[in-house]
Amino acid sequence: MTQPDGLTRAGFLFLLSAIVIFCLGPAVWQAVTSLKPETELIRLPPILPSHPTLDHYVTVLRDRSFLRMIVNSLIVASAVTGISLAVGSVAAFALAWLGFKGKGIVLGIALAISMFPPIAAVSPLYLAVRALGLRDTWWVLIALHTAFALPLTLWILTSFFREIPEELYRAARLDGCGPLQAFFKILLPLASPGLAAAALVAFIFSWNEFLFALTFTTTESSRTVPVGIALFPGLHEIPYGDIAAASLAATSPVIVLTLLFQRRIVEGLTAGATKG
């Protein structure tokens, strides 16, 4: 790598730090809020809590319905991840390796779908879901989230499979594998960083999704975490501290997971860039 001189280097470091601080802003602000005592919540200043407290976390974690929401979210997000990976990896294999002519079109449609605004789909889908009697079930969320997560996993996995040298597939065929055997025995193990990255993206999309979850769940039996946080108890006075604590408690496992597997996922998402 080329070394820049000191001044340029300092300039770039400043820029990168500024970006990180700016983008981390919302998350940090929320962490601060979750530690503020009730009385300081809606006052500004002070910006930092004068007496940091864990009261909000205690309140939230004692709440039965909060745990129920976490279970719902886990089930929905896991199902979405599983389906997206299973279907997406086979489809990505076909797109990357089998030389279909419509390849570009399928990927283009996948792109267009991930661009489609969810809000625009909510109201017409509401009618359909109601007519099918699927309101307030996990199934409707699993189906809808998969419809949006699948194109993303397809993208990630296709670029990953493309990076695997074609000669490996050919070698496996000559060594006695059928196309699917070659896929399962050689290509899939090699694509594991890509699978990890795709799984994380699908899981977190589903875990964080708010609009469909708000529209199609009506009771605690299927409500997921983001909706739960939005509808937190107390209709007239907004319990800002509890909300902040709940959302941090619910999202921190995901963030920790991301940072832990960061190296693996960075590998997965930049498969293209770093050649195996």
Place this chain on the structure above:
Amino acid sequence: MTQPDGLTRAGFLFLLSAIVIFCLGPAVWQAVTSLKPETELIRLPPILPSHPTLDHYVTVLRDRSFLRMIVNSLIVASAVTGISLAVGSVAAFALAWLGFKGKGIVLGIALAISMFPPIAAVSPLYLAVRALGLRDTWWVLIALHTAFALPLTLWILTSFFREIPEELYRAARLDGCGPLQAFFKILLPLASPGLAAAALVAFIFSWNEFLFALTFTTTESSRTVPVGIALFPGLHEIPYGDIAAASLAATSPVIVLTLLFQRRIVEGLTAGATKG
């Protein structure tokens, strides 16, 4: 590319078609809804309109406030795109080329941020925005959207810059360019497909964003399209047909743009995979 035999091929084709149809479902369903006459809207069956009508489109496009929302959305999304690209490309250049040690950490944080659930940030930010007097302005949306779009563009552009052979940068330095001249004259033009892809992703993220827009806009003066659609006139009776027409009218330019530039963007997003 290796040719699969006929049966395998048919199997894969079926799978790909099923994915496309399933994922296109919400969008197609909405298109159907937008063409249904008022009387058939909340009945199911019929699934297809018996007398397709353009009434809903006429209603929507005659509405002054709808046009105002489109202008708001355009301004916010353009600003977000511009800022993300300008800042993101310089930062990506630094990350990809200048051999900073903290590279992995910065990209990891960028990843974690794009995983952060917006809903969790809404309520604490509400207090901050109110205190700063920024409610119902473009600025607050531009800042918040940029905080979420910038990590995405950083990712796309970094993997793109990494694909450009380092010798080109070295050649430019020896031919008399300083680091920034080499960046603007050589690297940036070569990265143009990546820039196009990143721009589209940032623009569409901002155009579609719903939660922040709902929370921080209160009047028509700053309201964006997704919020406008959700709050469509008629508090008691939901105008499903008008909503569907409005959302299609507002999103179709974006979808058309995507499909038109599809080849370019596919190139941009799979830069890693296809080596220049």
Place this chain on the structure above:
Amino acid sequence: MTEVRLEKLTKRFGAAEILKAVDLTVHSGEFFTVVGPSGCGKSTLLNLVAGLEAPTAGAIYFDDRPVHLLGPRERDVAMVFQSYALYPHMTVYDNLAFPLRMKKRSAAEIDRKVRDVAELLGLTPSLPRRPRELSGGQRQRVALGRAMVRQPRLFLLDEPLSNLDAQLRIEMRSELKKLHQALRATMIYVTHDQAEAMTLSDRIAVLHRGDLQQCGKPKEVYERPANLFVAGFIGHPPMNLLRGTFRLGPEAAVDLGAGTRFGLAGVLRDRLRDFPEGGELVLGLRPEHLRLRKSGKDLGRSVRLTLIEPMGSEVWLELGWGDHRLRAKAPAEFDGSVGQTFEFEIDESRVYFFNADRGDRIS
């Protein structure tokens, strides 16, 4: 020990014709090399024989049995790839065992065969390692071993040495030749390197733009190139090829333009007796056949030394002859300096003539 026969083998991708009705027979137990510049269709030919691609037209026979409709699994051929194509997530042992496992052999048999092959190739200490921990030469051996372990009826080798450095390539080349002598299996080898083709093969086929140019023993191809392409491709440095016009008159000669003439004495003139006066032909002189003398009777072969390239064991020379440029080889002791003038001599039997239009060799 399989004879391979290609009959009018043709492959098109869209409008591009990669292979044009190639007829070729590889004898049982032969080391056969297909050589040609990149893009000549040699890798496609290998893929067709392996069953990785389907021919557009034509047939492939193994021992008179048509195989071109079979899948790669049914053909029982093994291939060594240019990139080696080792499975990166498996150890050397598992790489070697993979083809046998796919054939559902017993664990004991697999273990025995893997260890035998590893022993033969000196890979025993590397068995528990992964491909990325190996050196280039070791990877090359693992790739060979994976091909050998299941005793296929046919070996296909796709430029297997091209990723090795110069010295290792010389080593592996002779190891490969000895391996063939030990296994006595039919091997089809593909390369763009004419030196590899010459040194390794029982017979070679020269391919150019999908067309078979010549097929024969290396010595035959070198000594009697069928046409201009083969003459310019085989040999290092390549044959000097000079275009001129055939003139009779008092002294028969090839007129090379700008007053330069290559005089045709008795035998040479006889060889061109069927060639029309005034016809265009190409004169071919191999660099190693040119002998330089400092003075002597002027035969019209006065050349000026323009460049000396010392190669250690010998010297390459570049000579100006009229408007033409000649390359010659000389012993390392060669004593001369740029700008000097020499006469060159060549044995009559070592002068080649080619038809300038069609490219084929005359007489």
Place this chain on the structure above:
Amino acid sequence: MTEVRLEKLTKRFGAAEILKAVDLTVHSGEFFTVVGPSGCGKSTLLNLVAGLEAPTAGAIYFDDRPVHLLGPRERDVAMVFQSYALYPHMTVYDNLAFPLRMKKRSAAEIDRKVRDVAELLGLTPSLPRRPRELSGGQRQRVALGRAMVRQPRLFLLDEPLSNLDAQLRIEMRSELKKLHQALRATMIYVTHDQAEAMTLSDRIAVLHRGDLQQCGKPKEVYERPANLFVAGFIGHPPMNLLRGTFRLGPEAAVDLGAGTRFGLAGVLRDRLRDFPEGGELVLGLRPEHLRLRKSGKDLGRSVRLTLIEPMGSEVWLELGWGDHRLRAKAPAEFDGSVGQTFEFEIDESRVYFFNADRGDRIS
């Protein structure tokens, strides 16, 4: 026309020492080649001279002026890269004009210089085209042209021929040499190919693991290799190196084990007079210096032919001598077959001895 002097030039990346205190002087107007296997530090050396990397220690002088603290722009050097590094979004014209535009020359001057260089390199018809439309040889020429157009004080060439095929490489090699003779500029060339180094250079430096092994004229390095590494690296095929023990007694000899001895008559024994009896040494014999005879008095140099590699203009042989393997070269007419036994002869002046431990040549 710049003299380049490196003083104790050192480069470390973390714990890895890429260059170890290299001292080197490249004379003004010289074609100087740095040659070594991949990873020897030669490209790092070039980057340090270019100013693309900063040295860990040591100094670089251009004509006695220290430049190692200057940026690449201030050093006024041009570089030709292995990948050519042409700007893909610019035409050939713009590629050639780019360095002049960066120097803010007038449009008229730029146009004139670009057209001059294009004319010289035969690129005029390609000026409006983009790099991807060009052949490998044309891209190579554009890269050269971009380096030449601004008349830098120093040319750096980083394996510029390694992406060309064998025949084009021979062509471009002699073009490059003629270009140097015409420009008379100082050129530093880096390659892993010892043949390129030998043919092109006024002087060469052999680098191995960051250490300078030997520096001198190609002929000197070939005839008097300083140590085992140089002996094994320069020459194609490389020198035969056989490890043995020095024995005196009634007949002085190198004992090569398994009953094989290399007898040391008068002169040879004199050359080893300072070497201790029983010391380990390495015997070096160049393949082209071995002469084979079918019979004659037994000098203990009886070898068995194990492999014949026809190269067209000559034949390479592999011979078994006791436990050792020898490679020899013979004329194309060589008449022999695998399994036959020969005697080999070699001139006494062409026998090399190396100290087995330290690797340096003896006498």
